[in-house]
Amino acid sequence: MLNVLKEEGYRVTAPRRALLRMLAETREPLSIQELHARVNPEPxxxxxxxxxxxLVTVYRFANLLVDLGLVRRVEFGQGYYRYERDExxxxxxxxxxxxxxxxxxxxFHGCDLQDLTNRLEGxxxxxxxRHQLELYGVxxxxxxxxTPDMRRTSGGRLAPVE
Structure with a gap:
């Protein structure tokens, strides 16, 4: 990621280095607030x-990395984006x-979508x-x-209380 920034003519400041290092070490998608907290640990x-x-620096840099194709912005229906390395x-x-x-x-790694992808291309x-798959559950x-707003059904599944 560092090389891409340099090749594109962007300055690599100490805050950007810290964010790049943290993103390289992190596997899960993080919100801007989570990125900010991780790059600014308790002293x-x-x-x-x-x-x-x-926070503004974190936000702007994360979105620059998205624009450069180094980071993906994902949204899981929770009203905010999370950011992760584009692998x-x-x-x-x-x-x-x-x-x-x-x-x-x-x-999770691995999916059996190659046959479907080939058929759809044809x-x-x-x-x-590329494709993106998100599974939702509990x-x-x-x-x-x-939580109090959930109950178990007779089949043992969780369902919202009505």
């Missing part, structure tokens, strides 16, 4: 505090499982470049402790 009282990277050029892609109750997102004439933690 160690015994060390000299570092200058905080402000499509690096090898096998991944998809997401989203908990509809707590919002937890987990990645049927439509499109050259399919995570194990929420299944164990449902």
């Amino acid at each position: 160690d009282p015994e060390e000299e505090p570092e200058e905080e990277i402000n 499509s050029q690096e090898g096998p892609h991944h998809h997401h499982i989203v908990c509809r109750q707590c919002g937890k997102v987990e990645d 049927d439509t004439g499109f050259k399919i470049e 995570c194990p933690q929420c299944l164990e402790s449902p």
